[in-house]
Amino acid sequence: MCQSSALQGPELHSGKWLQFPQLALRRRLGQLSCMSRPALKLRSWPLTILYYLLPFGALKPLTRVRWRPMSRVSLYKSVPTRLLSRAWGRLNSVELPTWLRKPVLSLYIWTFGVNMKEAAVEDLHHYRNLSEFFRRKLKPQARPVCGIHSMISPSDGKILSFGQVKNCEVEQVKGITYSLESFLGPRADKENCKSKPASSFQKQLVTKDCNELYHCVIYLAPGDYHCFHSPTDWKVSHRRHFPGSLMSVNPGVARWIKELFCHNERVVLSGYWKHGFFSLTAVGAQNVGSIRIYFDQDLHTNNPSYSKGSYNDFSFVSNNNHEGIPMRKGEHLGEFNLGSTIVLIFEAPKDFNFYLKPGQKIRFGEALGSL
Incomplete structure (x- = not known):
């Protein structure tokens, strides 16, 4: 037969x-x-x-002949997101013809729900390309800065998580954590580290025994205002740049990939406020390779090549400036291209209270918390 x-x-x-x-x-x-x-x-x-796209498990029989598909996480990590982000950045910088600006930007506004009434310049013909539109400024009265509370939101966005840092772990999204030391890197001030050799990394950051370490994670969606500001009065003494990957930081992906924020490119600004240690970290993401800090002209992000796990430091403390860069609450600090994430990690007394709910929308200038 x-x-x-x-x-x-x-x-x-x-x-x-x-x-x-x-x-x-x-x-x-x-x-x-x-x-x-x-x-x-x-x-x-x-x-x-x-294997993952075809319906009804059409390629499952291949597993019987010792073939194993890559995991979804490995598959996503293998995508050349840095290269795609640089390509997207160049595309966004291409000057649009005047007649094309309104149709293209109107489509973006409709897709992501942008409120153009808040923009300093509402005329869409003013924006020569998508990059300029992403970094649009707001009218001064659009974001009043709360003067009552000690800490405000540094940006528009969605609150992913907040609360006390416990066991040297920070919450990425609900139920998913990452290592505090992996995220911030080793202490920059070696002398303070030597004074607490046996303590955990978390305790090394806390300068007063009566204080605790807190965190707050804010996700900026593509339609949000993309500049970020100083959340309180503080002094920036150090900058650490991790080149890293550029994977999406969408909350759905953040639940999917463990320690996502530790893998991605990020810029850690650290220093001190009136209660002790304070840091603000701008986390890069897919199509958001550009992170700009206004007072740091030496910072260059999304470079073509980097060594995995590497980072570079820069100190703002010098002989002429013993305390670093002073920042006032609400002052312009930096900007993203498109959307990304801001992570605040700071020291405060035990009676510090957040005025937040998980998943809530927040705007720059609104209260985050106070004593």
Whole structure:
């Protein structure tokens, strides 16, 4: 009996018809196993995409011949997000013809719900490209700064998490945490570290025994105002730049990838406020390779190449400036291209209270918390 006639009846629907090329597949997969890791990823990537996209588990029989798809997280991490972000940045910087500006920007406004009545310049023809529109300024009265409370929101956005830092872990989104030391990196002030050699990294940051360490995470959506400001009166003494990846920081992805904020490119500004240690971290994201700090002209983000796990430091304390860069509450601090995330980690007395709810929308200038 020929092979085609043998594959009839219920066997046709049971998936056994896929067994006849097993020998050939084993040979091919054996060749794949001898390849270098980059070449293996390149050859396995298209098949893995089909594995997750095709309905009804069409490629599941391949697992019977020792082929294993990449995990969804590994698949996403293998996407060249830094290259795509640089390409997107160049595309956004292309000057649009005057007649095309209003249709393109109107589509963006409609898609992400941008309120142009708050913009300092409402005329869409004024913005030469998408990048200028992303970094648009607001009318002075659009974001009144709360003067009653000690800390305000540094940006527009959505509150992902907030509260006390416990066991050197910070909450990324509800139920997902990351290492405080991995996120901030080792202490910059080595002398203070030596004074507390046996203490945890969290305790090394706290300058007073009666204080606790707190955190707040704010996600900026694409339609939000993309500048960020000083959340309180403080002095910036140090900047640390982690080149890192540029994966999406959308809350859905943040639940999916553990320690996402530790993988991504970020700029950590640290210093002191009236209650002790204070830091503001601007976390880069996919299509948000550009992070700008207004008083730091030496900072350059989303460079073509970097060493994994590397970082570079810059101190704002000098012989002429012993305390660093003073920042006033509400003062312009920096900006993103598109949207991203701001993470505040700071020291405060135990009776510090947040005026927030998880998932709430907040705007720059509104109260975050106070004593």
